[in-house]
Amino acid sequence: MTEPLLRVDALSVDSLSVDSPGSGSPGGALLRDVSFELAAGERLGLIGESGSGKSLTALSITGLLPDGLAADGSILLGGAQVVGSRERDLVELRGRVASVVFQEPLTALDPLMRLGRQIAEPIQRYRTLSRAELRAAVRDALVEVGLDEVDRIARAYPHEVSGGQRQRVAIAMALATRPQLLIADEPTTALDVTVQAGILDLLDRVISERGMSLLFISHDLAVVSRVADRVVLLRHGEVVDRGSLADLIARPQHPYTRELVAGARELDSAIDNPGSLA
Numbered sequence: 001m002t003e004p005l006l007r008v009d010a011l012s013v014d015s016l017s018v019d020s021p022g023s024g025s026p027g028g029a030l031l032r033d034v035s036f037e038l039a040a041g042e043r044l045g046l047i048g049e050s051g052s053g054k055s056l057t058a059l060s061i062t063g064l065l066p067d068g069l070a071a072d073g074s075i076l077l078g079g080a081q082v083v084g085s086r087e088r089d090l091v092e093l094r095g096r097v098a099s100v101v102f103q104e105p106l107t108a109l110d111p112l113m114r115l116g117r118q119i120a121e122p123i124q125r126y127r128t129l130s131r132a133e134l135r136a137a138v139r140d141a142l143v144e145v146g147l148d149e150v151d152r153i154a155r156a157y158p159h160e161v162s163g164g165q166r167q168r169v170a171i172a173m174a175l176a177t178r179p180q181l182l183i184a185d186e187p188t189t190a191l192d193v194t195v196q197a198g199i200l201d202l203l204d205r206v207i208s209e210r211g212m213s214l215l216f217i218s219h220d221l222a223v224v225s226r227v228a229d230r231v232v233l234l235r236h237g238e239v240v241d242r243g244s245l246a247d248l249i250a251r252p253q254h255p256y257t258r259e260l261v262a263g264a265r266e267l268d269s270a271i272d273n274p275g276s277l278a
């Protein structure tokens with residue numbers, strides 16, 4: 001078999017900056033010269049403290065920056081340019097190439113629509129199915145994200161299921177369009193620790209089973225280490241460090257990386273020795 005001439009990354013962000021041009025703020029750009037690549041099937045963690053620019057990066061990638069903010073540079077999503085693209089083309093890219101899971105599942109869910117219908121919508125957008133086939137596809141989608149009682153959940157409204165179940169449904173919706181890349185923006189931050197572990201295991205499994213790429217965004221190195229192979233560290237809108245997770249943890253170079261690694265170790269030993277928390 002011959003090697004392909006051109007390897008298309010799932011995502012390639014090159015010299016991305018985000019500005020708030022109308023604001024006249026003297027602070028300058030919100031993101032500056034952010035660059036990273038994500039190969040097909042790879043898992044990258046984007047780490048940074050609150051306000052470092054993680055969400056603006058995710059919104060830039062999906063072409064969803066709020067009004068008043070402008071992106072510059074290049075973002076290739078499955079080989080297609082996002083920066084400067086028309087909304088019509090971006091709609092096609094979202095879903096087909098990349099889907100997003102947010103911190104708060106209610107962002108993605110309509111409170112007035114039964115969950116089964118909400119999952120059926122993205123499935124129908126990309127596949128022509130009979131009613132019976134569609135019902136089976138919705139059940140399969142719920143089973144894939146580890147939910148039991150799928151008939152009850154399909155008939156329920158978002159407020160009638162638990163927070164963890166809602167996040168699983170939101171993940172099922174994000175996966176329903178068969179994207180190549182899943183962008184998970186702090187998907188477990190709003191959940192308690194045991195539920196969090198279940199969602200991380202789920203992401204780990206579906207990403208492997210489907211051979212997808214994952215961009216996992218979090219402020220928490222310990223959480224990222226559960227699902228990512230490589231990380232990019234953002235601080236004040238700039239990339240300050242990057243590398244394989246194993247290298248960064250074993251040999252942290254940048255002061256911010258050292259701080260993060262020390263913090264994650266402290267938390268880990270506090271969990272192992274609960275008395276040390278007192």
Ligand SMILES: Nc1ncnc2c1ncn2[C@@H]1O[C@H](COP(=O)(O)OP(=O)(O)OP(=O)(O)O)[C@@H](O)[C@H]1O
Binds near residue numbers: 048052057
């Ligand atoms: N619409 C906007 N207009 C102006 N500034 C904004 C806007 N949205 C975000 N910012 C600013 O951009 C910076 C980066 O924000 P961003 O939401 O990307 O941070 P984050 O790393 O995702 O933080 P968090 O973990 O708290 O969500 C912050 O200083 C924020 O105040």
